[in-house]
Structures are given as structure tokens and as C-alpha cells.
Amino acid sequence: MSKVANRPDWADDEDLDDSVDALPPQTTTTNKDGTKTIVLWSFNEDGKKVKTTRRIRFTTHKEVVNPRVAERKTWDKFGLSAKDGKGPAADTTTVGENIIFRPSTNWRKDAKEEKPEVGSIKDQLKNKTVKCRICSGEHFTSRCPFKDTMAPVGEEGAADVAGGAADGPEQPGGLGAGKSSYVPPHMRGAAAGAGDRMGGGKYERDDLATLRVTNVSEMAEEQELRDMFERFGRVTRVFLAKDRETGMAKGFAFISFAERTDAAKACEKMDGYGFKHLILRVEFAKKAA
């Protein structure tokens, strides 16, 4: 019994310390693998005892410098640094984030990867010329000089102006086959159906290129997600569900891409990605029923 009291084992450590006010001395033990374990005790602001265990590996880094340089290292500090101790002072010298710098002739390739996609959209738009709906001129409809005097092509007024030529069941675009002023959506012909599809298609496309990201950290920010996913292509929308009261993330987010291929790439690459201590799960968003 007394033996145990004299040499407390590790399991009793904390219990024993609670009864003693004085802090145990700092202990340094040398481990088998050459590292040293330093155990420090201190009180925190709440008066609680804190045990700090540090494992340190010492490596001796020898550098041969010429004697002039070695001599200069012993110089006394002066000016604003006169009172600083040995070694770098924390207020003037900090260590930055690690930068990976690998010179390479094609370093720009990574940066370029995103650009062709932007270019492809541009290419798509390149051949599209602006066409006025009133006079078919190369300007926006709102800028048309005949805006006040003529109605858009294919609408009633235009049909009147064009005379009987456009009259008939195959009258293009517009609201319906007849001349009546209003046709309810379900009664509209094929042309109007296209409009319907367009509306529906918009959501469809959105959904097709939308990823659902789950297991997102509470600390996540929309901007962080955007930054992460923008690598794969143009992100049109980022939605991060947040708790209304606390403002913390709820743990899931939706990311919409402009292109489905980008979304697929992002889905493949980001699924299982470690972000803020959590492993992201990325999948295509299911269509709402």
C-alpha cells in the first residue's frame, strides 16, 4: 500500500494532483526513438490545472558559414530591437503559410484548365447575333426605332402589318393559332408548348448540374464552398443551409454548376474530401418529387 502511494502510477495521477495545491515539477523523459517528452503543469484562468505534454524531436542542423557571418550573429541588437531577447521576436517576425513552388515550363496549364470552358460559352454566344423581334434588325427589341409603332413579329399587330401572308394556322411563335387575345396555357399549341418546356427545362438543367453536399462542417461558409468547387467549373449557385437562430451551417449544401460535366467532375473529385475535420459526401441532387 505504502509502495503504491510512494510511486503513483499513471492512472492515479490526476486524482492525486487534485489533493495537492503545488504544481508537479516539469518532467522530461527521453523516449526510445530519440524524442523527448516534456510534461508541463500550469493553471489556466479558471484556476484549473492544465497538463501540457510536448513531444519534441531534436535534430541538429549543422551549417557551415564563413567566420564573418558567424561573428555577425553575435552582434548586439539596437534601435527598436534593443530590448528583444535572443531569437526572432514574435511581434516582428512570423512564419507564413507553406508555399509550394515548383518551377515548371507548363505551370500555367493548371490555371488554364478552367478557361476553355468559359471560352466555350463565349464561342456558343459568338454566333448569336442580336435580333430585334419587331423589325428583325441587329439591335435589341427595346432599342428598335419602330418600338412604339409596331408590335413584335408574329404577334397580332405584326400580322396585321404583314398582311395576310402570315395569317393561318402555322403562324409562328406567339400565343396561339388564332387571333383571340388570350389563350389559357393548357389550350396553347405546340409553339406555346415550347415555352412551357423552356420553363421546365430551366429547372431540369439546374437540377442536373446541382450537387448535394452533406456532412459539411458547422463552421463552413458559402464562400469556402464556392472556392472549393470553383476549381471544377463555373459555379452558378451555392446554397448552404444555415440554422436561423445560431447562423451555423446545418450540415448540407447545394452547389449548382453551369455545366453538367463540371458537376460530374466535381462530384467525383470532392466526394470523400476532408474539409474542416469532416469528410464530405457529394452526390447529385435528387429531383424534388
Place this chain on the structure above:
Amino acid sequence: MRPVLLQGHERALTQIRYNRDGDIIFSTAKDQHICAWYAHNGERLGTYHGHQGALWTVDVDPTSTLLASGAADNTVRLWDIRTGKCLKVWDFNTAVKRVEFTEDGSQLLAVTEQRMGFLGTIVVFDINLDVDGPQSDERSMTITCEESKATVAGWSYLSKYIIAGHEDGSISQYDAKTGEQLDNVQVHEGLITDLQWAPDRTYFITASKDKTAKLVNARDLEVMKTYVTDTPLNSASITPKKDFVILGGGQAAMDVTTTSARQGKFEARFYHKIFEDEIGRVKGHFGPLNTVAVDPQGKGYASGSEDGYVRVHQFDKGYFDFTYEVERQAKAAAAAQQQQQ
């Protein structure tokens, strides 16, 4: 590589200099003191106080005993590096934009601004290398730039020429003994912002607001290489050991608030000195790079920015290993030839 951030200035950096052994870095900024830092760990050795205006330039003599600085308070000051004591003050009519010691440290040149009716000049002083000895008040030579003011200047190999870069983008060659202008070549289209020497001072690199940097021969002012970028350049430096050049620049300081950090191009750009290709960039600053300096031993470089930080980088293995395919082939061919013999 993990950069060390030095936070000794409250305002924009203007120049950084390594001493010849590459162990101490001197930095000046638009606040009124010079900082000296150990290059290996970023520890501040000390600060030099005395200037009453923004500091524009600093240079260290080859033995690392004397430090010269030029400032907007119209003075050049000479300092004892070890103690931080001011040894000598030379007064001018206008601000001093550049100082540089000769290779042996026996002379110092200073470039003065053109302002208030005074023409820009390049002034030369003889320096007494003894710290405790007296320094002469007399200027040993004065070159007056009548056409376009000089913005930067330096001593060529053997202190034979003084090379000056001008506001109009031209480069002049002066005889360092007589001050006579030997040559003037239009090299850039914009103001020349920096001029730094190759280790042997037979050629130098200039950086200009016209978005290019050029490698120029000191003897005949022939442009040997041109490095084209997409941003105005403030500084350029030649790396020893590896055939690279480092360019620093970015959006002009006054336009910075209107651009995002990504568009501002606040990166140090590495170009291959011979092939003129861009081979990489190092990010980190939040403002345009005002000055770039390379360790004369080739182990690292430091950049100073409008954001008030100096970032000291030590190159790692990837930097030293990088070679072009043709370089590797040439090396292999040389080795094979040696074996045959």
C-alpha cells in the same frame, strides 16, 4: 518553402538589400527608419533612426560595415551597421531616390530627384571605409541629367561605367571617372523602376512600367533578353546559381483598392533568364511588390510590398532541381563525352 514574414514597417516598402554574404537583409519603407534582419530566421538585428522623411533607398558596402540610405528629407546618410549610429549626413536640394556602393565600397553614388527647379543629378562621393574615420563633405563628381531625370543608377564591372535608367525609359552609360555621357539607348517605353546587377556586374536587369523587364549588357547597352509580363513592374532581380530572374510588380498602388487581390497580380514572377519563359509565381502579398532582392548566395529571395510586409523565402529542392529538357540533354551528352575520353 515556408516564407518568413517581417513586420518592421508601418508603410509601403521601398527597397530591400542583402549584404554580400547574404546573412543580413536591410529594408526601407516610407516610414522613417531602416530595419536590419538576419536572413536565416527573420530575427531583427536593429533599426536605424535619424531620417525625417520617407526612405527611398538603401545600400550596404561589400564588407557589411557601412550602410548608406537616401530619403525624401533630401539627405543621404551613412550608418555604422553594427551599432546603428549615423556617421554622416549629406544634404541635397531634392529627395534621393537611389544610392549604390561600388564593388569595393570606395565610392557611393546617389540619384537625386528633379524637383523645385532643380534638375535630376547623379552624385558620387568618396567613402572612407574606416567606421571611425572622417567622411569628406565634397562630392567627387556630379552628373546632371538634362533631358530626362534618372530614376535608378548603378556601377558596372570594375566601376568602369555608371549606368542610369531614366524616366523616359532610356538607359545612359556614363564614364565613371569623368562623368561624360558615352551612350544613351531607348530601351523601355515607360519609366524605369529598378536596375539590378548580375553577380559579375557585366550585365543588369531593368524593370519598367511598360510591363517588361530587360537584360542589358553593360558594355554596349545591348538588350540581350526581354521578359514580357501583363502588369507594370516595380522590381527585377537576377538569381545566382540558377539562371532565373524574379520580377515583382502589380497594379499601381493608387488603383489597388479598386481591384481584388486575385486581379491585382501581386505575385513574384519567375522567368527563365535564357529562355525568357515564365516558370512560376509565388503568391503571398496583398499589395503590389515594390522591391525584390535575391540572396547573393542564391539560397533565397525577399520581396517587399506596398502592404508593408517583407517576405523572405528560402528556396527548396524543387527550385534547384528544375532544369529544361535541353539542359539535361546537354549535361548527359557532356558526361558521355567525358566517359569516352
